[in-house]
Amino acid sequence: MMTTKAQFIRLPVLLALALIISACGFHLRGPNPLPPSLQRIVLNSQSGFISFDQALNSALQRSGITIVKRGTLLSDDILELTVNPIESQEIILGTASNNDILQLERQLTTHYFIRQTDGKSVYGPRRISTNKLFTEQDASVNTKEAFNEVALSEMAEALAEKLLVDLSYAPL
Numbered sequence: 367m368m369t370t371k372a373q374f375i376r377l378p379v380l381l382a383l384a385l386i387i388s389a390c391g392f393h394l395r396g397p398n399p400l401p402p403s404l405q406r407i408v409l410n411s412q413s414g415f416i417s418f419d420q421a422l423n424s425a426l427q428r429s430g431i432t433i434v435k436r437g438t439l440l441s442d443d444i445l446e447l448t449v450n451p452i453e454s455q456e457i458i459l460g461t462a463s464n465n466d467i468l469q470l471e472r473q474l475t476t477h478y479f480i481r482q483t484d485g486k487s488v489y490g491p492r493r494i495s496t497n498k499l500f501t502e503q504d505a506s507v508n509t510k511e512a513f514n515e516v517a518l519s520e521m522a523e524a525l526a527e528k529l530l531v532d533l534s535y536a537p538l
Contacts, residue, residue, distance in 0.1 A: 400431065400530075400533055400536075401534075401536055401537075401538040403443070403445060403538040404431060404445060404447075404480075404533060404536070404538060405431060405432060406431070406432045406434055406443060406444045406445075407426070407431060407432075407433060407434065407444065407445050407446065407447045407480075408433070408434050408435075408436055408445070408447070409422070409423065409433050409446075409447050409449075410446055410447065410448040410449070411448075411449040412449060412450055412451055413449050413450075413451060413452045413476060414451050415452045415474075415522060417518065417519050417522040417523075418452060418474075418522040418525055420522075421522045421523040421525075421526035421527075422449070422530075424526075425523075425526045425527060425530050429530060441483070442482070442483060445480050445483075445488065446480065446481050446482075446483070447478065447480055447533075448478060448479055448480075448481065449477075449529075450476055450478065450491075451476065452474050452476045452525075453474070453476065454472060454474055454475075455473045455475070456470050456471070456472050456473075457473075458470050459471055459499070468501075469500065469501050470499075470500050471497055471498070471499050471500070472497065472498055472500055472517075472518075472521070473495055473496070473497040474495060474496055474497070474522075474525055475493065475494070475495040476493075476494060476525070477490070477491045477492065477493050477494075478490055478491065478492055478494070478529060479491040480538070488538060489536045489537070489538060492532055494525060494528045494529050494532055495525070496521050496524040496525045496528060498517055498520065498521050500514060500517055
């Protein structure tokens, strides 16, 4: 008798939960498709951050974009994606009694735009950024450098993915 009563209560609760989630606008979605006009691009990254350039190149290729080398004969259907230098900002969140930094938050920001082969901008400039909490700042130098290197690589990948998501909304 207890299981039927529990099942009787569980069904309306699950139904109510499903209705609440759908009413708030939540939808499971796959990756956003990129506009067809972005299928062939020239990548002009001036980021100054090698791991970002590699992550962006990889993310673009995974999404089906063909990256055309600079200097090849360009046609009108090829657009240029230009990424400006990445700016880094740090905010100190915690210090020790001897003023050593314990925690900090680093933010990477860049702007990008898309233009035609004649130089006319068709989208942007757009700003993208990512931030990450850096801990282990009071550890040994080797541990700190290794942690920071891994964290910066993760930030570069996150920034590249954000650029790709933002491109999927480009009205091209």
